[in-house]
Amino acid sequence: MNALELKNLHKSFGKTQIIRGIDLAVTKGERVAIIGPNGAGKSTLFNLISGRFAPTSGEIWLGTHRIDGKQPFEINRLGLSRSFQITNIFPKLSVFENLRCAVLWSLGYKYTFFKFLADLDDANDLAEQYMERIRLGKKRDVLAMNLTYAEQRALEIGITIAGGAEVILLDEPTAGMSKSETLRFIQLIRQVTEGKTLLTVEHDMGVVFGLADKIAVVVYGEVIAFDTPEAVRSNPKVQEAYLGSAQAH
């Protein structure tokens, strides 16, 4: 059973083709890293899957639901959640409030305005749990805008997973972090996405080979390889197109 499947996906902005026919099937529980040179279309791919943009043509299936062209909130309700490359949190809300907002829909509270938040034990407990899991328990009432960069990145992940989605998309979760922060952060991501289907865009090769079960290599809007890390590493096409140039850096 595929958790996520892309069929002949295309996206153009004007005359520029960004995604040029991508087919990809991710099975449930798999961790997939998407790599590729800058401008290859990795972020666009995430934007298509998560509903930020509608694809020009092709299909996207989330389990048994066809989701291409749906609104982001509809896709989220079907069980797919994403994080952003540029930190995208609620700056004037506290850490706890950020997470509580993120759990509300999945617990069925919707647009309720005849219940007090303080009385929603399930939402409060769940938000507390996620706060501990992303290790921000001590920053509970700190406004998100006053957190350090690494803490904000952790909160970004927290908001993404708190809704309980089964398919998680992380867009460069370690962008802008130091080497040691990155290593710790990867541990955290591993823990909090346990048992979920994970897609991540990543630049750091060490991270990619450590975290992923499978790697998809995207070059010029096409997937040129989709296989285990070992197989991808020894794939001559990949070496030529991507790894070779990356190692030269």
Add this chain to the structure above:
Amino acid sequence: MQSSATHFEFKPFNVARWVIWGLFAIILLLAPKAFSSNFSVSMLTQMGAVMIVCLSYNMLLGQGGMLSFGHAVYTGLGAYIAMHTLNAASNGVLPVPVSLIPLVGGIGGMFFAVLFGYVTTRKSGTTFAMITLGISELVFAMSLMFSGFFGGEAGISGNRVFGTPFLGITFGPPIQVYYLTAAYTFVCVALMYAFTRTPLGRILNAVRDNPERVEFIGYNTQHVRYIAFIIAGFFAGIAGGIGALNFEIVTAEVVGAARSGAYLLFTFLGGATFFFGPIIGAILLVLAFVLLSEFTKAWLLYLGLVFLFMVMFAPGGISSLIMMNLRLAAFGRLRHIWVAYIGLGLTALLGLAGVAAIVEMVYHLQLNAAMGPEVRFAGFTLNTELSHTWFGCLMLVVTGFGLFELARRQYLHDWGESQEFIEKEVKRREEAL
């Protein structure tokens, strides 16, 4: 469950909150004892109504990040619906008691919020602001077209005293209308405060902060804005209904852009970042519109200046100034800075007196020159024909603001020191945890 004990809102009996709401109720009850003339009671009634309007407006501006230029549309149309209902009731057509007229206004306001909000709340930011402005103009233009509903230039008037009195309450004397208003004000303020603590209220904050991200946690931001808009329209309409009862007349200016602008301005002045800010704003609005306009013809000019300086120097409004100083007081730093405040106050007063004197003289020359060259200002008689007077006033302005600048530097220095102290203290406490 250890975690539930740490919920900072989970307090079985929050003493401070009971005290604050108790005080609010007592003030509402006793205010007409302190200001008992019919004129001041009518003013208090207006304050109650405007409090509801400004708080409902802040649901959009402060809590939802929606800058509406047409909030008076919902108070105004609510007032018209209330007035027509009042007339129908006094003619015996509808069996609606006077005490429920504000609620009818609320339903009216809500109805139009459902109607217009569907269009406005599709977009946020500048587009939202522009559409509200458009609708405001549209409704005002309609008031000239449909004189049956809006009553043309004379407006629609009515009589709130009819039928048999209930427990001796006729709603004839202003004091009875005041207490009806006070009851509505207390309930509405409490309900709007409660709203800020509900799931929708919190998601509305999230929509204000970062609408894009809200879409990725399962919420349709258009729905969030729309529902909040309808609720705000409801409360605005209640205030409109109160206004209709208080004045017994509704004219087209209640839906006008000037009225909408006043709500925006005073909500901002009171402070949009704290719940209680608009309450302060509402009190100031009524004081400015009723009292300041009596004192001087130049009141709109002063209002504009105040607004200008507020936006530049204290964008959080009066409530944020209060909260910032309360924080200082909580850390025991207020005694390090009060001297600077006195300095600021005195020098500003000096400069402003000069400015006001000049403004008053200019207004006098423009409007009342036929009544002689002399103006009474703050207990002094100023002669507009003598160059001394002008020069003296100018000197006052220059000296006042010169000294103000010095005081301001000292104040900023003191303020910075205190903030540094507080930051260190916070860090120390954090580490002690």
